[in-house]
Amino acid sequence: MPVVLTRRSVLTAATxxxxxxxxxxxxxxxxxxxPKKGGTLRAAFPGAxxxxxxxxxxxxxxxxxxxxxxxFDKLVDLDATLRPVPRLARSxxxxxxxxxxxxxxHRARFHDGHVLDADDVLYSLSRILxxxxxxxxxxxxxxxxxxxxxxxxxxxxxxxxxxRPNAEFPALLAMTGTxxxxxxxxxxxxxxxxxxxxxxxxxxxxxxxxxxxxxxxxGAPHLDEVRILSAETEARAAALQSGEAHYAHEMTPTFxxxxxxxxxxxxxxxxxxxxxxxxxxxxxxxxxDPDAAMAVKLLIDRKRxxxxxxxxxxxxxxxxxxxxYTYYPDGLEQRERDVAEARRLLRRTGVLNTxxxxxxxxxxxxxxxxxxxxxxxAGEAGLRVKIVNGPPETYFTDVLTKGTVTxxxxxxxxxxxxxxxxxxxxxxxxxxxxxxxxxDDAFTAARATADVRKRTExxxxxxTTLRDRGGLVLWAHPEWLNAVSRTxxxxxxxxxxxxxxxxxxxxxxx
Amino acid sequence: MARYALxxxxxxxxxxxxxxxxxxxxxxxxxxxxxxxxxxxxxGLDQVAQLREQMGLDRPLSExxxxxxxxxxxxxxxxxxxxxxxxxxxxxxxxxxxxxLAAITLxxxxxxxxxxxxxxxxxxxxxxxxxxxxxTLTLASVPDFVLALLLVGVVSLRLGWLPATWVGADxxxxxxxxxxxxxVTVLLARTxxxxxxxxxxxxxxxxxxGYTVQARRLGVPPARLVxxxxxxxxxxxxxxxxxxxxDQLLGGVLVTEAVFAIPGTATALVEAVxxxxxxxxxxxxxxxxxxxxxxxxxxDLVGRRLAPRTEVLR
Numbered sequence: 001m002p003v004v005l006t007r008r009s010v011l012t013a014a015t016x017x018x019x020x021x022x023x024x025x026x027x028x029x030x031x032x033x034x035p036k037k038g039g040t041l042r043a044a045f046p047g048a049x050x051x052x053x054x055x056x057x058x059x060x061x062x063x064x065x066x067x068x069x070x071x072f073d074k075l076v077d078l079d080a081t082l083r084p085v086p087r088l089a090r091s092x093x094x095x096x097x098x099x100x101x102x103x104x105x106h107r108a109r110f111h112d113g114h115v116l117d118a119d120d121v122l123y124s125l126s127r128i129l130x131x132x133x134x135x136x137x138x139x140x141x142x143x144x145x146x147x148x149x150x151x152x153x154x155x156x157x158x159x160x161x162x163x164r165p166n167a168e169f170p171a172l173l174a175m176t177g178t179x180x181x182x183x184x185x186x187x188x189x190x191x192x193x194x195x196x197x198x199x200x201x202x203x204x205x206x207x208x209x210x211x212x213x214x215x216x217x218x219g220a221p222h223l224d225e226v227r228i229l230s231a232e233t234e235a236r237a238a239a240l241q242s243g244e245a246h247y248a249h250e251m252t253p254t255f256x257x258x259x260x261x262x263x264x265x266x267x268x269x270x271x272x273x274x275x276x277x278x279x280x281x282x283x284x285x286x287x288x289d290p291d292a293a294m295a296v297k298l299l300i301d302r303k304r305x306x307x308x309x310x311x312x313x314x315x316x317x318x319x320x321x322x323x324x325y326t327y328y329p330d331g332l333e334q335r336e337r338d339v340a341e342a343r344r345l346l347r348r349t350g351v352l353n354t355x356x357x358x359x360x361x362x363x364x365x366x367x368x369x370x371x372x373x374x375x376x377x378a379g380e381a382g383l384r385v386k387i388v389n390g391p392p393e394t395y396f397t398d399v400l401t402k403g404t405v406t407x408x409x410x411x412x413x414x415x416x417x418x419x420x421x422x423x424x425x426x427x428x429x430x431x432x433x434x435x436x437x438x439x440d441d442a443f444t445a446a447r448a449t450a451d452v453r454k455r456t457e458x459x460x461x462x463x464t465t466l467r468d469r470g471g472l473v474l475w476a477h478p479e480w481l482n483a484v485s486r487t488x489x490x491x492x493x494x495x496x497x498x499x500x501x502x503x504x505x506x507x508x509x510x
Numbered sequence: 511m512a513r514y515a516l517x518x519x520x521x522x523x524x525x526x527x528x529x530x531x532x533x534x535x536x537x538x539x540x541x542x543x544x545x546x547x548x549x550x551x552x553x554g555l556d557q558v559a560q561l562r563e564q565m566g567l568d569r570p571l572s573e574x575x576x577x578x579x580x581x582x583x584x585x586x587x588x589x590x591x592x593x594x595x596x597x598x599x600x601x602x603x604x605x606x607x608x609x610x611l612a613a614i615t616l617x618x619x620x621x622x623x624x625x626x627x628x629x630x631x632x633x634x635x636x637x638x639x640x641x642x643x644x645x646t647l648t649l650a651s652v653p654d655f656v657l658a659l660l661l662v663g664v665v666s667l668r669l670g671w672l673p674a675t676w677v678g679a680d681x682x683x684x685x686x687x688x689x690x691x692x693x694v695t696v697l698l699a700r701t702x703x704x705x706x707x708x709x710x711x712x713x714x715x716x717x718x719x720g721y722t723v724q725a726r727r728l729g730v731p732p733a734r735l736v737x738x739x740x741x742x743x744x745x746x747x748x749x750x751x752x753x754x755x756x757d758q759l760l761g762g763v764l765v766t767e768a769v770f771a772i773p774g775t776a777t778a779l780v781e782a783v784x785x786x787x788x789x790x791x792x793x794x795x796x797x798x799x800x801x802x803x804x805x806x807x808x809x810d811l812v813g814r815r816l817a818p819r820t821e822v823l824r
Contacts, residue, residue, distance in 0.1 A: 042678050049781035050593030050600060050790075051548065060552050134561045137552060203603075204593055205781065206773050207678055229678040235771035238674035242666050245677060363550075393784060394542030396551035397558060428554025 047230020
């Protein structure tokens with residue numbers, strides 16, 4: 001950190017942090033004044049260099065998604081509990097089989113004056129599903145859209161048919177890479193959307209400028225202009241503290257502690273923003289035996305992991321993804337540390353005093369620390385751990401095949417999406433190698449159930465199976481930390497990729 | 511002289527050719543490739559495989575290298591694997607800032623080092639010499655990233671006098687001279703020590719040389735003595751050191767750009783390595799290496815002109 005630390009400044013910071021926690025004053029002044037019009041907002045996000053794109057269907061990084069959110073809209077977005085909420089689609093309904101969905105559209109205007117219609121929606125879907133576009137991330141999750149049988153209904157409605165039933169279809173239209181573009185649009189250098197800001201300029205890895213679009217269907221934004229800038233961790237911190245940026249995305253707990261006494265900066269901490277844990281490979285010994293996996297779930301000291309790895313800024317996990325989200329199975333007892341029982345299970349499965357390999361890397365903040373704590377805690381129960389370090393740039397692809405134990409993290413997404421992307425036999429990100437046809441079938445059946453109550457019940461059983469027999473050891477639901485300058489108002493706590501996250505049409509500068 | 515110059519130029523070309531092979535092999539030795547890095551945490555293995563095929567990374571190493579060399583010889587630097595834009599654009603977009611930084615540093619470095627070198631050389635052993643030498647030596651021995659972070663912490667964040675980073679300033683950076691103050695200070699601190707020490711040594715040597723003693727005996731006024739007789743002698747070691755300072759600047763720019771988030775060539779290079787974007791890495795390293803080779807070539811030629819003895823010694 002580019003600040004000279006003295007003993008006194010550290011102590012002051014720590015005291016201020018403590019005081020903030022006691023009074024809860026750290027977020028008290030959010031949205032306390034009336035909105036002001038005008039001004040240029042400068043928001044700094046982790047950059048991705050030339051990888052950054054203005055093609056909303058090829059978006060990957062948070063900075064891409066934030067930029068595209070300014071220029072484009074989606075049919076549907078997600079609220080803080082990861083439930084679909086209307087955006088360009090005013091409302092929707094599925095038929096009894098959840099195979100045909102009808103969406104009613106807002107009379108939203110594109111930046112070139114054209115009014116949104118069903119053809120724009122159908123064209124956007126066909127562009128996302130283009131078989132030649134390997135970089136369209138939503139292509140796989142939307143592969144069951146039956147374009148041939150989808151069509152316009154009236155002037156402002158669209159009917160989308162699916163090749164298999166899916167009661168979660170609206171949520172899929174809220175995922176990464178699903179923005180609605182103008183019919184026939186295919187030029188990322190000139191993005192034309194329905195979003196609250198009109199595109200002005202973009203230099204990959206550097207900056208993006210967009211200006212207020214007064215005809216936005218949801219009301220014009222307060223700001224005149226928004227600039228989204230690429231900057232590494234240290235540069236974001238320095239830019240925010242020196243007033244060169246008003247908004248810094250993805251900050252560390254260390255930074256939050258450091259600015260606790262800084263009157264220029266406010267930390268916006270969103271609780272329950274995803275999960276952190278370990279992934280045990282269940283297709284190979286020893287964790288192909290659910291009892292051995294259970295031993296690991298019992299031997300870890302969750303509290304200590306949260307305190308050390310997340311600097312206490314997390315809720316303790318219960319080996320379930322999505323605490324606080326729709327379909328999270330409530331009422332299950334918190335799993336506690338039980339070294340004696342873990343040791344008994346390890347002995348019974350023949351794993352006691354054997355060695356497993358932990359494949360880790362510096363791909364994310366806290367991964368190596370978590371691995372070392374795990375080795376310590378496993379040792380207390382009689383499981384030896386050999387730590388292997390891998391390259392950070394390819395870590396998340398490597399863990400699909402490597403390691404017996406690996407680090408696992410996941411941002412906020414709806415629980416059904418998490419399950420279908422990570423825990424089915426053909427899931428692209430199946431880091432626990434959890435391949436069980438009966439599990440796949442149970443999940444698919446739940447997802448096809450139109451009745452909410454029954455569907456929730458089925459999801460619950462799927463999730464408890466996983467919690468008891470699967471390879472996911474989820475010990476934390478970390479906070480997501482952004483930081484804003486004191487002059488920026490109206491920033492809401494919101495998990496990344498939800499409707500209020502990186503939303504600059506509702507904020508203003510004092 | 512002409513034969514020597516030709517031979518030196520030939521060797522420079524050979525150096526660059528060898529370097530391009532080494533860089534190509536090393537970049538390919540890095541774990542993972544552009545496709546894996548691009549889809550890290552985003553997609554599954556089959557999507558990665560498809561992207562790899564699209565990028566042409568499934569072809570053998572030798573074939574890709576021959577392709578790259580072929581297009582280089584026709585003046586085409588290739589296409590970035592990641593952004594899909596021509597590498598020449600990546601290069602031209604980033605080279606301006608870096609060149610400006612280096613040029614400003616050199617413009618300030620030469621007069622500053624000459625003044626400091628003369629000042630300390632003429633008063634060798636005196637109080638001025640001891641103070642100035644102590645300061646320049648200290649600055650030269652502090653690693654540049656430490657100095658950069660200290661300056662940001664104190665001057666920008668504590669005192670708020672100068673911008674801490676270049677974040678968001680890239681489109682009109684030439685209109686904002688305040689952006690250059692801290693980076694140039696860091697680069698100067700790194701190089702001024704070595705150069706002024708060389709000039710100091712040269713000054714002392716020529717002050718005691720026979721021709722200076724004779725000029726002084728003939729009554730040449732002190733100012734004229736220093737400018738006409740001492741300085742040219744002191745410049746000989748200075749020219750060689752200046753080339754070395756150029757090399758140092760290339761290295762220093764890497765660190766400085768990272769700390770101040772300057773969107774220059776070094777930043778583009780680091781990012782290309784991280785993305786495993788082989789064509790971009792190749793082009794940028796070759797460009798940087800070409801500059802370094804050229805600097806040394808010029809220094810060797812000038813040095814040989816000033817002191818032809820090097821050839822005899824070989």
